Amino acid sequence: MNTESVIRVADLRVDYGAKTAVAGIGFDVRPGEVVALLGTNGAGKTTTMDVLEGYLRPTSGSVTVLGHDPYTERVRIAPQIGIMLQEAGFFGELTVAETVRAWRRFTPNAASVQDALHLVDLEDRARTRVGRLSGGERRRLDLTLSVLGRPRLLFLDEPTTGLDPESRRETWRFLRRMVDDGMTLLLTTHYMEEAEFLADRVVIMDHGRIVRHGSVDEVLAQETSTRICVAADAAVNARTLPPFPDTEVREADGCVTLVTADPQPVLRLLLNWADANTLRLRGLEVHAASLEDVFLDVAATGRTRA
Numbered sequence: 233m234n235t236e237s238v239i240r241v242a243d244l245r246v247d248y249g250a251k252t253a254v255a256g257i258g259f260d261v262r263p264g265e266v267v268a269l270l271g272t273n274g275a276g277k278t279t280t281m282d283v284l285e286g287y288l289r290p291t292s293g294s295v296t297v298l299g300h301d302p303y304t305e306r307v308r309i310a311p312q313i314g315i316m317l318q319e320a321g322f323f324g325e326l327t328v329a330e331t332v333r334a335w336r337r338f339t340p341n342a343a344s345v346q347d348a349l350h351l352v353d354l355e356d357r358a359r360t361r362v363g364r365l366s367g368g369e370r371r372r373l374d375l376t377l378s379v380l381g382r383p384r385l386l387f388l389d390e391p392t393t394g395l396d397p398e399s400r401r402e403t404w405r406f407l408r409r410m411v412d413d414g415m416t417l418l419l420t421t422h423y424m425e426e427a428e429f430l431a432d433r434v435v436i437m438d439h440g441r442i443v444r445h446g447s448v449d450e451v452l453a454q455e456t457s458t459r460i461c462v463a464a465d466a467a468v469n470a471r472t473l474p475p476f477p478d479t480e481v482r483e484a485d486g487c488v489t490l491v492t493a494d495p496q497p498v499l500r501l502l503l504n505w506a507d508a509n510t511l512r513l514r515g516l517e518v519h520a521a522s523l524e525d526v527f528l529d530v531a532a533t534g535r536t537r538a
């Protein structure tokens with residue numbers, strides 16, 4: 233056992249019958265780290281989480297969580313991990329405080345009701361019936377219950393899906409506080425901003441494999457391309473633009489994007505072409521690849537391979 237790793241995954245493979253959901257992946261999570269699993273729909277994130285949470289037996293490979301096999305030794309790690317359920321266990325007639333009190337009965341080492349609600353700013357909703365909470369408040373209650381036993385390791389599968397931007401940010405701040413207090417966090421998310429805000433490292437999956445891995449800065453440093461974007465219209469679009477050397481031209485959502493490793497000559501060509509045609513380029517922008525761009529590239533490459 234490697235005491236340095238809270239999670240260790242080596243050559244993990246999971247098949248559902250003939251379908252390979254996870255095709256031999258490996259990564260570690262160290263104490264106090266936040267790691268975000270990213271990937272397109274069907275990339276294998278939830279399957280990986282299910283294995284780590286001890287719900288699913290790997291087809292092959294090895295996995296340890298807090299030094300134990302999560303499938304065969306689940307009872308040993310269960311008191312030290314938190315898993316966020318998706319509203320499944322709530323009774324709409326119980327108040328928020330009654331719900332937390334009920335969960336405390338079978339949670340070892342549980343925080344007090346007051347402390348738990350204070351942590352996620354739900355104190356003023358303590359007497360509200362769960363059935364009357366907003367979607368965001370329910371999600372916060374889900375979170376409260378997942379950390380009630382003050383876990384060393386928390387698993388969150390898309391913790392802020394469906395939340396408005398303000399509630400999402402509140403959830404991030406709350407998670408940050410928990411991590412600052414020493415908790416380790418593994419989450420899946422479809423929001424790149426969430427990964428950028430929370431994660432020390434990101435693992436990007438596609439079709440069951442890891443295609444990028446590292447801190448956000450490391451992942452971005454591997455991307456050498458620059459994006460030149462301009463608003464598309466009848467005169468400026470992928471069909472009217474002149475050819476650019478070593479440049480990929482994409483058109484989507486009302487924008488034309490030129491992806492190139494050498495932006496200066498491409499930009500010069502673009503501006504000369506616009507001047508020669510007396511065109512005004514609207515929304516002209518030049519920027520380095522963002523995490524969102526990397527993600528979209530991975531998704532596009534995956535689609536062509538599939």
Ligand SMILES: Nc1ncnc2c1ncn2[C@@H]1O[C@H](COP(=O)(O)OP(=O)(O)OP(=O)(O)O)[C@@H](O)[C@H]1O
Pocket residue numbers: 248251252253271272273274275276277278279280
């Ligand atoms: N119980 C199952 N039986 C058969 N195939 C499954 C099962 N669960 C998942 N799959 C398939 O395995 C692949 C990986 O699914 P998984 O749910 O792990 O992906 P994901 O990255 O979590 O996707 P999403 O972002 O949509 O939640 C998908 O092709 C999915 O259809």
